[in-house]
Amino acid sequence: xxxxxxxxxxxxxxxxxxxxxxxxxxxxxxxxxxxxxxxxxxxxxxxxxxxxxxxxxxxxxxxxxxxxxxxxxxxxxxxxxxxxxxxxxxxxxxxxxxxxxxxxxxxxxxxxxxxxxxxxxxxxxxxxxxxxxxxxxxxxxxxxxxxxxxxxxxxxxxxxxxxxxxxxxxxx
Amino acid sequence: xxxxxxxxxxxxxxxxxxxxxxxxxxxxxxxxxxxxxxxxxxxxxxxxxxxxxxxxxxxxxxxxxxxxxxxxxxxxxxxxxxxxxxxxxxxxxxxxxxxxxxxxxxxxxxxxxxxxxxxxxxxxxxxxxxxxxxxxxxxxxxxxxxxxxxxxxxxxxxxxxxxxxxxxxxxxxxxxxxxxxxxxxxxxxxxxxxxxxxxxxxxxxxxxxxxxxxxxxxxxxxxxxxxxxxxxxxxxxxxxxxxxxxxxxxxxxxxxxxxxxxxxxxxxxxxxxxxxxxxxxxxxxxxxxxxxxxxxxxxxxxxxxxxxxxxxxxxxxxxxxxxxxxxxxxxxxxxxxxxxxxxxxxxxxxxxxxxxxxxxxxxxxxxxxxxxxxxxxxxxxxxxxxxxxxxxxxxxxxxxxxxxxxxxxxxxxxxxxxxxxxxxxxxxxxxxxxxxxxxxxxxxxxxxxxxxxxxxxxxxxxxxxxxxxxxxxxxxxxxxxxxxxxxxxxxxxxxxxxxxxxxxxxxxxxxxxxxxxxxxxxx
Ligand SMILES: Cc1cc2nc3c(=O)[nH]c(=O)nc-3n(C[C@H](O)[C@H](O)[C@H](O)COP(=O)(O)OP(=O)(O)OC[C@H]3O[C@@H](n4cnc5c(N)ncnc54)[C@H](O)[C@@H]3O)c2cc1C
Numbered sequence: 001x002x003x004x005x006x007x008x009x010x011x012x013x014x015x016x017x018x019x020x021x022x023x024x025x026x027x028x029x030x031x032x033x034x035x036x037x038x039x040x041x042x043x044x045x046x047x048x049x050x051x052x053x054x055x056x057x058x059x060x061x062x063x064x065x066x067x068x069x070x071x072x073x074x075x076x077x078x079x080x081x082x083x084x085x086x087x088x089x090x091x092x093x094x095x096x097x098x099x100x101x102x103x104x105x106x107x108x109x110x111x112x113x114x115x116x117x118x119x120x121x122x123x124x125x126x127x128x129x130x131x132x133x134x135x136x137x138x139x140x141x142x143x144x145x146x147x148x149x150x151x152x153x154x155x156x157x158x159x160x161x162x163x164x165x166x167x168x169x170x171x172x
Numbered sequence: 173x174x175x176x177x178x179x180x181x182x183x184x185x186x187x188x189x190x191x192x193x194x195x196x197x198x199x200x201x202x203x204x205x206x207x208x209x210x211x212x213x214x215x216x217x218x219x220x221x222x223x224x225x226x227x228x229x230x231x232x233x234x235x236x237x238x239x240x241x242x243x244x245x246x247x248x249x250x251x252x253x254x255x256x257x258x259x260x261x262x263x264x265x266x267x268x269x270x271x272x273x274x275x276x277x278x279x280x281x282x283x284x285x286x287x288x289x290x291x292x293x294x295x296x297x298x299x300x301x302x303x304x305x306x307x308x309x310x311x312x313x314x315x316x317x318x319x320x321x322x323x324x325x326x327x328x329x330x331x332x333x334x335x336x337x338x339x340x341x342x343x344x345x346x347x348x349x350x351x352x353x354x355x356x357x358x359x360x361x362x363x364x365x366x367x368x369x370x371x372x373x374x375x376x377x378x379x380x381x382x383x384x385x386x387x388x389x390x391x392x393x394x395x396x397x398x399x400x401x402x403x404x405x406x407x408x409x410x411x412x413x414x415x416x417x418x419x420x421x422x423x424x425x426x427x428x429x430x431x432x433x434x435x436x437x438x439x440x441x442x443x444x445x446x447x448x449x450x451x452x453x454x455x456x457x458x459x460x461x462x463x464x465x466x467x468x469x470x471x472x473x474x475x476x477x478x479x480x481x482x483x484x485x486x487x488x489x490x491x492x493x494x495x496x497x498x499x500x501x502x503x504x505x506x507x508x509x510x511x512x513x514x515x516x517x518x519x520x521x522x523x524x525x526x527x528x529x530x531x532x533x534x535x536x537x538x539x540x541x542x543x544x545x546x547x548x549x550x551x552x553x554x555x556x557x558x559x560x561x562x563x564x565x566x567x568x569x570x571x572x573x574x575x576x577x578x579x580x581x582x583x584x585x586x587x588x589x590x591x592x593x594x595x596x597x598x599x600x601x602x603x604x605x606x607x608x609x610x611x612x613x614x615x616x617x618x619x620x621x622x623x624x625x626x627x628x629x630x631x632x633x634x635x636x637x638x639x640x641x642x643x644x645x646x647x648x649x650x651x652x653x654x655x656x657x658x659x660x661x662x663x664x665x666x667x668x669x670x671x672x673x674x675x676x677x678x679x680x681x682x683x684x685x686x687x688x689x690x691x692x693x694x695x
Binding site for chain 2: 132141146152154155171
């Protein structure tokens with residue numbers, strides 16, 4: 001349960017971020033189109049700078065890392081932030097400043113452990129919490145990721161789950 | 173057939189709120205020929221407009237007006253402006269509820285006598301007993317179409333429930349059922365049988381689950397004696413020099429204010445808004461708030477002792493296929509102080525979709541450990557804990573000193589600290605809930621803290637003596653004879669069971685009393 005205080009809310013996984021498999025997945029993603037300010041995607045953002053946008057893709061992934069999900073799902077979260085920032089200059093400033101602070105210390109060039117440590121350091125800041133909240137709703141609420149989690153979503157148009165496995169458990 | 177009444181028509185009975193309490197009372201009175209105006213703060217969305225997507229639905233249905241919180245509960249930290257999870261729409265929170273319908277037990281009406289005095293707990297016996305409510309439980313179960321009662325079959329067990337039932341059996345529990353639910357297993361009362369669609373919390377698109385929106389309100393409207401006025405937010409209840417209620421002041425959708433005259437008023441705004449409205453209706457005759465000579469308005473707030481246990485298994489469960497709540501284990505719903513606490517609790521199956529799971533499973537947590545749990549979604553089973561919590565005078569609703577809502581009404585602050593009994597019960601339930609899943613080889617179990625409160629009780633409590641509470645055994649305020657409370661705030665203590673069956677039973681009972689009093693010229 002949550003206690004008010006300075007204890008970190010970051011939960012380490014059973015596989016540490018330096019596991020080989022995780023490193024491989026990360027290596028593959030370096031090919032992604034969402035990681036460099038020179039990518040088309042980063043330049044297409046309406047309000048946030050290209051540098052801020054692509055840094056946020058890395059930050060959002062590190063907050064809720066799912067190795068089987070491509071960067072496009074995290075980019076979608078950042079697009080949501082970008083759209084909100086278009087109507088809210090305080091938010092735009094918060095995001096630009098937050099990323100600026102991280103990058104002033106060369107966040108993107110650090111290794112995985114050091115990047116995680118840098119996020120733990122700022123986890124109680126409004127910047128971190130604003131981004132974190134957006135990932136929780138924007139990532140897990142994105143219908144395109146549901147299949148990955150094994151969730152089939154709205155069912156009424158298909159007659160519910162009555163004839164589609166509501167009682168199909170076979171291992172009890 | 174829907175009636176329309178004039179603002180100056182002082183022969184109408186006004187009800188504030190159209191949820192479990194207000195919507196049921198409205199239909200019952202209309203059936204008896206009483207002219208009723210329901211003022212409902214929220215808009216009216218019929219079932220065709222409901223959305224089977226968690227956050228979209230939440231944003232459509234929920235009460236999201238600004239609130240503040242204080243106290244040591246986790247909510248102050250995790251959801252500081254959202255102490256409760258209730259609705260602001262025609263139909264109230266019955267548009268959102270899961271349908272679990274359980275009677276209170278005999279001893280739960282007399283816990284002050286049963287438990288003795290408990291430090292910090294403001295316990296009081298109800299002025300009524302189970303016997304007084306029994307005939308109304310029968311009527312309410314018939315009205316709601318509760319499964320497993322009155323010859324209505326149970327719903328077929330779903331995956332989530334089969335996991336809980338198998339584990340419960342392993343650890344020796346015996347009272348395991350598919351749940352007494354206000355969800356049709358087969359067509360009944362003009363509504364279809366369930367298709368196990370999985371979206372009970374997201375409205376009534378499939379229409380198998382009872383709500384005042386699909387049953388009480390249209391039936392009441394068909395009598396020609398009921399007008400439900402949506403987007404009518406009541407700001408104040410008004411009285412005359414002799415102390416009788418004369419009407420209510422409300423704001424319409426455009427923020428324009430009107431007074432609806434009334435012969436009597438009942439408040440059923442759920443347990444935060446009902447006391448807030450009384451406190452905001454203070455006058456020279458009622459300096460501490462309307463009907464608050466006892467000083468108990470807004471006090472003794474209860475939210476049930478709750479928590480959720482998730483089990484992650486090696487194989488798929490697909491818990492989302494099936495009704496949001498279904499199965500129930502009742503063995504721990506008894507008073508057995510040897511367990512280290514007074515009162516009892518139930519286990520009830522629960523599922524959330526990935527969006528709500530991400531927000532609620534461990535609020536505020538992040539990192540790979542959290543993400544790994546989410547990766548287990550498909551293999552997860554879930555159960556909710558719901559048990560009696562202790563009324564404490566210091567828990568409750570006050571008017572904020574400076575912050576105002578969109579209508580200029582002070583926002584409510586909700587203060588809550590767990591009682592040690594609540595903590596002991598929750599820990600016992602976490603442990604025994606985990607044991608159910610562990611007995612089936614769960615890879616991991618997770619304990620989720622209470623959500624923003626879905627059950628809100630006690631803030632205008634019923635008492636035999638006027639100095640101990642706000643309303644008498646009919647839900648009529650001790651101080652003002654033509655003013656009533658018809659929602660869960662009238663509960664003297666909370667019992668272990670989900671409250672809505674009891675709220676509707678008390679509303680049916682209250683309607684009989686109000687109609688008699690009207691006939692006798694007392695109201
Ligand atoms: C997700 C969820 C699941 C639930 N599952 C269950 C369950 O399985 N079993 C169970 O027993 N209970 C369940 N509940 C609880 C149940 O919904 C409530 O107990 C019940 O609806 C309360 O009835 P009520 O009449 O007190 O208030 P509500 O049903 O909340 O109705 C109050 C109405 O009053 C209106 N209102 C408030 N203030 C004003 C004002 N000033 N002017 C005009 N209108 C106003 C509100 O907009 C609202 O529509 C659940 C709740 C939630 C959120």
